Amino acid sequence: MSSELKIKMCGLDVKVSYGKKRALHGITLNILENKVTALIGPSGCGKSTFLRCLNRMNDTIEGALVTGKILLDEEDIYDSSVDVVELRARVGMVFQKPNPFPKSVYENVAYGPRIHGLAKSRVALNEIVEQSLVKAGLFSEVKDRLHDVGTSLSGGQQQRLCIARAIAVSPEVILMDEPCSALDPIATAKIEELIDDLRRNYTIAIVTHSMQQAARVSQFTAMFHLGNLVEVGTTDTIFTSPQERRTQDYITGRFG
């Protein structure tokens, strides 16, 4: 592990409530650059809620209220001067269920660059699409069917297509909300390898229910429980010598 760690994103006392129900009770957590941070915890603990705060996807939920600060490169993303569209171009997201657009594979990947005007020409756009598919480890499988509809791919391919779509807008951070929960073990293994590759260029935060997955892909792990951050540290520490009893119980499968 390199000695110089840079904080890419940082949540300071983040509280979220949906209507009257409080979902997060003040989370303070750093996401380090070019590292994979895993968010673990039992269902309903608020890890997905926290993840969705990082690119303000919670804005789309009626009645959601977020307080506290979330910094991206030391700038508060909930500040009124921040444009949410620009933020989401910098902080991409991959969802639990693969959700390609019902358009061609090519169009799925090209959509982001096109709306943000990232490609000056058709050739440049083709280049971006190809590079994104290569990075997502999908290009060799779909290069002959770029104009097939995205939803005709297998589940694992669809999820990698969604990753390619996120990569295509060159984000700095990629958020992944249980990206493998709908996939079989082989597809999961492919995505895990991919996450390890992507770490070199991107900062990644991943929510997962699988302890093994957290151990395999992440360098840092944050344990959530009932809307609180129980413990955070390097993945090695969390899985070998957790400080908190609840973490110990959860990772050994005693609850959750």
Added chain:
Amino acid sequence: MNCFSKSYLKSLPRDIRLKQRYRAEKRFRAYGYTAIGIGVFFLTALLWSIFSQGYTAFWQTSITLPVKLDVAVIDPQNRRDKNPQILITANYPVLIRNALAEKLGIAIDDYIGLRELNHMISPSAGIKLRKMVLDNPQIIGSTQSLTVLAGADIDSAFKGKINLTVSEISRKISNRQIKWMYKLAAEGSLYKAFNTGLFIFASSSRPETSGLGVALIGSFYMILIVLMFSLPIGVATAIYLEEYARKNRFTDLIEININNLAAVPSIVFGLLGVSVFINFFGLPRSSSLVGGLVLTLMTLPIIIIATRSALRAVPISIRSAALGVGASKIQMVFQHVLPLAAPGILTGTVIGLTRALGETAPLLLIGMVAFIANYPRTLMDPATALPVQIYMWANESERAFIERTSGAIIVLLMFLAVINTIAVLLRRRFEQHR
């Protein structure tokens, strides 16, 4: 496999009510078949009654005659060069009657016979001949072959719509007329031809010269207006309410009102049209514009409701996906949600349009129930609509209007079928793009 499960189930000690459950299923299926059977029966009865009465309206009895354009009748004093009025006021019906009399060998002093002959020919024949002469005055003096419409009663009798076995005084055509009719038919001068007039002619008090021309144009104009106004306004309203408006008392109130509007009786919309469009804005009565606007008001709630449910049915994952790559809200709505909702919107629009096309009551109130003899050139000109024309013909007393009423219903049904077919094809296209 089946065998195995049966014996396995038999060995079960408990009763899981299989028999009752299967019986309930059978019963339910029987109810379904009964319901469908009743529906099909009534639909068949309805269509059969309409088509069996109406198909004859698409054929019209015509008579082709060699007409001698006698100068002595048209212009006895030879003054037509100085006075063009002569050619307009000349007695053309007599020429046709004489041609018929000659063909049938009726003496020129048989006045009763000549009067009966007059009734065999539609009064439109004289007008047709006049137009022919005015277009080309050189033909005066020659003999021209002319095809004219038979009178309405002859037409009905020839199609078998009049019972010819009752005694002569209680039927509308005389024994002699019947004899002449069959004689002409045997010679091939009297025959049935396709009734283009049904689609071209405007209103007329005589069945053989009345048609759906004005009603078709009026209905077409109104459908255009409804489509032009209600589709964009309805879809825009639905998008605003579904995607942008905050949920609060006010939007709830709007929603309830829109839902209620869809259930308001159409005649009320007619009253609204009279007081707002005609009395307040001063738009002309009976015009396609006012009719179209009233039908637009009626169609709007249907389109809004259909569009909203179509938008709501678009999975949230698609919205998240679009927002996740940084699409703005308007890009999300127009590039992802709306295309997926298009088939549903289309269905709602077609339901609204077909309802508007078949609507009569509000049009009666704004004065579209009128005797209109000229084609409407603009949206401001008086017009009628197909269902209103059906309503008016159904009120006519003459026998020949009965088949025309059914014929008009067939035309209206065809119109609806065409719209529905287009919608199905469009919908299939939209769905292929998914």
